[in-house]
Amino acid sequence: MNAIKNTDIYALSSWCLWSLSLSFCVSCGSYFILDNSQTMFALTLRSFHHTRNSALPLQRLFSKKSLPTLTLFTKDPCPLCDEAKEVLEPYKHRYIFQQIDITLPENKVWYDKYKYDIPVFHLNGQFLMKHRVNTFLLEKQLAKQQHW
Structure with a gap:
């Protein structure tokens, strides 16, 4: 039974x-x-x-459709981060967006790693790009995630 x-x-x-x-x-x-x-x-x-x-x-x-997680490592102020978020706007339906403020005490490891490189982007925990959004690379990686 x-x-x-x-x-x-x-x-x-x-x-x-x-x-x-x-x-x-x-x-x-x-x-x-x-x-x-x-x-x-x-x-x-x-x-x-x-x-x-x-x-x-x-x-x-x-979720009905599993979406990848796009993580933005940022701080305030960050004009390049603001610009990057605008460039990402047309893609926002294709990923779950997460921001990590590297200046917070709990993010010291990320601060030490990326303090001179923000914005930095990870897709599903893996480094994707830094400084500016590469839409070709983003499109390619999002398409790859969809077929996974």
Whole structure:
């Protein structure tokens, strides 16, 4: 007899609150998650352990279309950063945008690395470009992410 345990979990991100229903199958050790649209996702115990501690992987897991994360390393003032954000405007529907202020104490590592190079951009945690937006490179990498 398969025993299923149900519970509700919530994942809070900066742009939304996900209400999820979590079921655990005792016999096979799998987690089954239902999102708001009742779409079921199966996760192994190991993969659930990694996703439960962060809202972003949960948000990506349950988004209809998984979008890459574009991170801008910036500070205030930064005229080149302002210019870069304007150039990025037409692409904003194709990525999740995140800004990291390198002058904040918790971002000292990024400050030490990029203090002379902002704006710096990462796509899904990997360096993409710095100083100015290269729209050709951005377009190429976003297209590659879509086919992944």
